[in-house]
Amino acid sequence: MDAENNLVFVYGSLKIGEHNNVILKNSQFIFDATTLENQFDMMDLGSFPAVINGGSNKIMGEVYKVDNATLQRLDALEGNGVFYKREQRLVKSCNEDIQALAWIYILVDERETSFITNTQNIGRKDSTLSWRFNSGGLLYNTSN
Numbered sequence: 260m261d262a263e264n265n266l267v268f269v270y271g272s273l274k275i276g277e278h279n280n281v282i283l284k285n286s287q288f289i290f291d292a293t294t295l296e297n298q299f300d301m302m303d304l305g306s307f308p309a310v311i312n313g314g315s316n317k318i319m320g321e322v323y324k325v326d327n328a329t330l331q332r333l334d335a336l337e338g339n340g341v342f343y344k345r346e347q348r349l350v351k352s353c354n355e356d357i358q359a360l361a362w363i364y365i366l367v368d369e370r371e372t373s374f375i376t377n378t379q380n381i382g383r384k385d386s387t388l389s390w391r392f393n394s395g396g397l398l399y400n401t402s403n
Contacts, residue, residue, distance in 0.1 A: 265330045266361035268292060268350050270301075270320035271308045273333075278306075282332055289322040293387055295349035295358060302366070309343070309366040317387040322350060322361050330362070337364045 266289065272279040275288070300314025310318055325333070337343040343364035350361050 265325045265327065266359055267323050267325050267330065267333060268294070268318075268320050268348070268361040268363045269323065270310060270318050270363070272306065274321050279336065282329065282336060283323050283325065286326070286329055287324040289324055289359075290352040290354065290357065291319070292322045292350040292352050292359075292361075293317045293319050294363070295351050299365075310363065311366045318363075319353075319387050320350075320363075322352075322359060333364075339364070340367075342367060 267286075269283070271277065273283060274280060294317045297315050297317050298312065299316055299318050300311050301316070301318060302309045302311060333339075334345060337345070339345050344367050345362050346365050347360050348363050349358055350363075351358050
């Protein structure tokens with residue numbers, strides 16, 4: 260893939276205003292988006308969320324254009340292949356009728372993460388799920 264055309268969909272601590280967004284400081288914000296299909300669920304892992312396959316919800320997030328070096332930094336942060344795996348999925352902009360194929364980090368397998376304590380599955384059937392870490396607490400916005 261061209262160094263300037265890596266689209267990445269972020270939904271947690273990498274979003275604007277969150278603690279890991281600094282990694283994207285040299286990347287171009289493209290648009291607010293949701294996953295196109297209702298095929299995910301979201302788990303609360305404390306200071307960050309995890310998205311899992313097999314649910315019935317869309318995920319709300321942001322799309323960025325990143326270079327290869329930033330993509331490698333994201334892979335390191337997310338533990339690509341160990342904790343999360345990077346997959347390409349269709350996303351849709353929130354304000355325009357634009358679809359794009361973007362990378363998203365999916366939890367490898369929630370059944371294999373027994374070392375994670377106090378997880379909470381916040382999915383609701385056929386919702387759009389969003390995550391924010393705010394003043395030490397988690398805020399979840401869901402809508403149909």
